[in-house]
Amino acid sequence: MTTLTTPPPAVTPTGTPAGNADEAGKHARRFGLPVATALVMGNIIGGGIFLLPASVAPFGTISLVAFGVLTLGAIALALVFGRLAERHPRTGGPYVYAREAFGDFAGFLAAWSYWITTWVSNAALAVAAVGYLDVLIPVHGSVAATITAALVLQWLPALANLAGTRYVGAVQLVATVLKFAPLLLVAVGGLFFFDPSNLGPFQASDQGPLGAVSASAAILLFSYLGVESAAVSAGEVRDPRRNVGRATVLGTLGAAFIYLLGTLAVFGTVAHDELVGSTAPFSDAVNAMFGGSWGGTAVACAALVSMVGALNGWTLLSAQTPYAAAKDGLFPAVFATKRRGVPTAGVLVTAVLASLLTVYNYTVGSEGVFELLVLxxxxTATVPYLLSTAAQIYFLASGRSARVDRRRLVRDAVLAALAFGFSMWLVAGSGYAAVYQGVLFLFAGVLVYAWIAARKARAGTAA
Known part of the structure; x- marks a missing residue:
C-alpha cells in the first residue's frame, strides 16, 4: 500500500472541504442538485447527438442494442463515481481517487490526462460550433472571420467562468434547458409521426450480430464521456456526499433518455436509405414531422446552444483537476489560486491553449493534425476512468477505508467490475492510432511529473 504524503483536508458536516470556506462570496455559489445534474447532462451531450442517428444508421436498428449496452456501462460508471464521491467529496474527482488509492504518481497521471482531454476537447467543440453558426451567420468565406467566431465561442464561456461559479451554474442551467427543448421535441414528438417502414433492416451490414453491435458501439462509445463532471467539481457542490452521486446518475440517465429516444425517433421519421446519407438527421426529422425546410435552422440553433453549454461546463472542469493537483504540489502552484469560487489560472491557461490549437487548426491543420489530437x-479521457474504477476496487478489496459499507460490498464490487470493463471497452474503441499517440502524451507527462516531484523534494529538504 502506498503511503500518502499529504493527508486529505478536513470537511464540514455537509461534506464540503473546510479549506474552501473563504472562497464564498456573492459571485461564488455552490451548485445544488439541479445545477450539478445540468453540468453532467450538458457535458455528456455536446454536438454529437445531432449526427449520431446517421452515424449508426448503416448498421441498422441493431445499433440501438449497442446503445442499450453502453447505457448500462455508463450508469455503472456513474454509480461508482457517486460512491467514490461519498468517500472523498473533494474537487478533482478521478485525480483525488487515484492519488488516495495509489499515490502521487497515479494521481498526477489522472490529472494530466484529464487536463489534456479538456482543453483539446474545448478546441474541437469551438471548431464544430462554428459549423453550426455558419448556418445562421455565414462566416466560412473568410479565414479571419472563422477564427474570430471560434475564439469568441471559446472565450464567452471562459468569461462566464471567470465571473464566478454563480454565473457558471446559471449559464449551464439555461443552456441545458434550451438544448433539451428541441431535442425533446424530436424525441417525443417523433413518436407521433413514427412509421415502422422507415426503420429499415434490423441488421443492415454484412457483419454478424456481434460484429455489428461492436462496430456501432465503437462509434457510440464516447457519447457518455462527461459522467464524471459532478465528481470533478465535488468541492463546488452543496452536500457533495449526497448530491454528487445523485447528480451523476440523474444526469447520465437524462442523457441516455435523450440519446435513445431521439435516435429511435429519427429512425422512425426519416427513411433508412435517406438517413444513411444524411448530414443533418435531426433537421431531416423536423422537416419530415412538420413540413417545410426550417429544420436546418432550428437544429443549428439547438446545436449551437448545446456546444456553448458544453464549453461552459468543460471549461470549469478543465480548471478543477489542475487546481486539486496544485493544492497537493503536483501541478504548478499558479493553478491553486481561486477567485469567486473558480480556479482562474486554470481557466485562463485552458482558454489560451485551446485558442492556440484552434488557430493552428485553421491555419496549418490541413494535414489532419488537429483531427489526430481530437482522436x-x-x-486520454478513459485513463482517469480506469484509475478511478481501479481505486474503487482497491478500496473495497483492501478494506482499508472505514467508510466501506459492508452491507453494500458485493453490489459495489460488481458495479466497480462492470465500470472497469466499460472503461477498458472505451480504450479498445479508441483505436490503435489513438492509443499509441495517447501513450506518448502520457509519457510526456512523466517528464513533467519528474520535474515537479524534484522541486517538491527540494522544498521539503530545505524545510
Missing amino acids: VTTF
Missing part, C-alpha cells in the same frame, strides 16, 4: 482525447 487522442478519446483515449
